[in-house]
Amino acid sequence: MLTLVIRAKKNCVAYFEAKQPRKRGPGRPRQYGEKIKVSELFDHREHFSNVECNIYGKVEMVSIASLDLLWKPTSCLIRFVLAVTKRGPIILMCSDLNQDAVAALELYCARVRIETMFDMLKNIMGVFRYRFWTKSLERHSRKPSKNKDLKKTKSSEQMGKVRLCFAAYERFVMIGAIALGLLQLISIKYQKSVWKAFKGFLRTKSRKLPSERTVKFVIADLLVRDLFSLAPGAVIREIQGYIFSKKVVEPERQGTELKAKPETTVIET
Incomplete structure (x- = not known):
């Protein structure tokens, strides 16, 4: 299974999951709850944790947090990773809901x-x-059709x-x-x-x-x-030995049996 990690836009919006009512009435239940601008989550620093992270080959202290929200283009939950580094704030989107936030940030920085x-x-x-x-x-x-x-x-x-x-x-x-x-x-x-x-x-x-x-x-x-x-x-000798190696020539067969060599007897005098 592939995990996709991409950077989100600054004006990206997402939705909380809708709270299901106790008594279900007619019609389809709500899927999307409250709408939120993801960049506004940086104002709630009490939910962030400070950890060491490898950012573009350098270890530094970053503030990081993750939250699973609904994203309309996919109609499913996406893990949003929010981090504040020396380069500024960054928002990442991850398709795996079990992905570690620090690992996602380090993987994104390794893209270069x-x-x-x-x-x-x-x-x-x-x-x-x-x-x-x-x-x-x-x-x-030049324009092939699907599974053609x-x-x-x-x-x-x-x-x-x-x-x-x-x-x-x-x-x-x-x-x-x-x-x-x-x-x-x-x-x-x-x-x-x-x-x-x-x-x-x-x-x-x-x-x-x-x-x-x-x-x-x-x-x-x-x-x-x-x-x-x-x-x-040594390398060229190995190549030459492989190319010019003598092939083992099998003895000629007549039918399915080999010709037996005549036995020789030594008589001592």
Whole structure:
């Protein structure tokens, strides 16, 4: 189950749940109770608690509170998280009514790192540039209708090919994510070696730690030089050994049985 955490507008309004009357009369019972402007809840600081929270990589003391209210666009209860940080007040909306308020705030502050990771996966690693296709998939139009493509795929054999195609998409993206993590690990552990081998031009270094793009540039250059070297490194030797390994040739069979070799007898004189 996915949990959605988004930021609410300053003029966002919500409703308390309607109090059901003891004697139900004719007609549908009320769903919405008293209307409230969510930002007005910041005036009631006695309901807030002071806790330590990680805000954009820095630990600070924040005042935070949570309240479940009805929101008309969804027609159901939404958890509203109200927090006062050094950057000012913030209102978050969470789809999970059991979500911890502090965890929701920290997850929202981590969105910058998540968006940066997707930018690196797209522009540095190229993980979303896959071109896997199968004839079992129908051609997509620019404005496809709902559930149009899978309904056309009738046979089970075609559905199996479609699932394999989707699995190839996911594996390609996962391998790219693993490669991005390895670049980050190399940047942290071997930053001096990376800067020493870097032959590009940078007007100014923004930080001591090399970026993923810098590490990729260095690793690519080292692999190309190692590939054409007379004494390649361990990685290239493994690749060459995998490609040029000798295949085991099975003996020829006649029917279902192998030819038995004639036995030899040694006579001592």
